[in-house]
Amino acid sequence: MxxxxxxxxxxxxxxxxxxxxxxxxxxxxxxxxxxxxxxxxxxxxxxxxxxxxxxxxxxxxxxxxxxxxxxxxxxxxxxARTQSRFGPVRIAYAQPNKLGVDRFLALLAVHAQAGDDALVCGVGTALTIDLIDRDGQHLGGRIAPSPTLMREVLHARAPQLPVTGGDYVDFAADTEDALASGCDGAAIALIERSLDAAKARLGRTPRLVLHGGGSETLATRLPDATQVATLVLDGLAIWAGTESAT
CATH class of the missing domain: 3.30.420.40 (ATPase, nucleotide binding domain)
Known part of the structure; x- marks a missing residue:
């Protein structure tokens, strides 16, 4: 087939x-x-x-x-649609349909691959952050603009601000670097803050997993992260296996 x-x-x-x-x-x-x-x-x-x-x-x-x-x-x-429970994975949302299916599938893939605590960060148009424990319980998450979307919105409101370009530095000496540093830095700070909160919630350090088109740039500033480019497709394959069996 x-x-x-x-x-x-x-x-x-x-x-x-x-x-x-x-x-x-x-x-x-x-x-x-x-x-x-x-x-x-x-x-x-x-x-x-x-x-x-x-x-x-x-x-x-x-x-x-x-x-x-x-x-x-x-x-x-x-x-594919988000389900309140799929095997050992249970979704925290009272209304599962409000959790994006990409986030749901990423959680399926992460739990199937390792079965440990994980902070799962998707970097696309949005920056999504989800915490899942080793038993498969989703503990909730966060949504924010991704660095790419931040740059696009700034450019739309202030066209003199370039939508691309620049390098990450702690204190930039030109506009391009300042934009890259500010937008990437905002995403990195949210991920790091979420990781700290996850440690406090679990009493142990979860694995940090990045996926999505913008994950490669952030991964260079998050040395402990694992980057899995095809995480949503991997989760979709798991979901498809159950569908084909029914």
Whole structure:
């Protein structure tokens, strides 16, 4: 059976074949605009796919564009949704549907990979931070703008401020470095503060796991972090294994 996994975020569309071992294969990133996504999927996918598994936190318009493109190739499409409980993982939210499915799937992947306490940080359009203990209990999280979004908002309100560029330094001597240092530094500080709070809550130090398109930049300033680029796809593969068995 030919099966593919699709992680549709606010910034990127990532996809990977689902292997016979139940794991995500080599991931590829595709153009994200509504007008380009159908052609990109046509070039990336085989002519026919038995089943596609989609996790989406994107806008309704983009989600529909991706679903239309997948319908032309996939015999069946399953859309992942956050569940209050999945195996040993239990979600803290009283209304699980309010927890983004990308966060839910990242928690599934992290717990399946190690089964220990973890602070899971997704760095995309938003910066999301979630704490899960070794028993699979999600203890809640935080949401903030990512450094990329901070730069974009600043540029939108003050076009003279560049949207990219600059290096992280403690005290910058030019605008580009000051922006990079301030926006990256704000995200790093929130992660470090959350890690301190997690230690106090658990009485022990959780593993720090970063994922998402902006995680590589922050990982250089967080030396104890583990970076897993395909964490959401890995979680989607776990979810798909249960779906295919039903």
């Amino acid at each position: 030919s099966a593919w996994l699709f992680d549709l975020g606010n910034t990127r569309l990532k996809c990977a074949p689902l292997g016979h071992d139940g794991r995500a294969g080599l991931a590829i990133a595709l153009p994200h605009r509504e007008e380009d996504v159908a052609q990109a999927l046509a070039q990336a996918l085989p002519e026919r796919v038995d089943v596609g598994y989609l996790a989406s936190v994107a806008s309704p318009g983009l989600r529909v564009a991706v679903l239309d493109a997948l319908t032309a190739r996939c015999s069946r499409i399953s859309i």
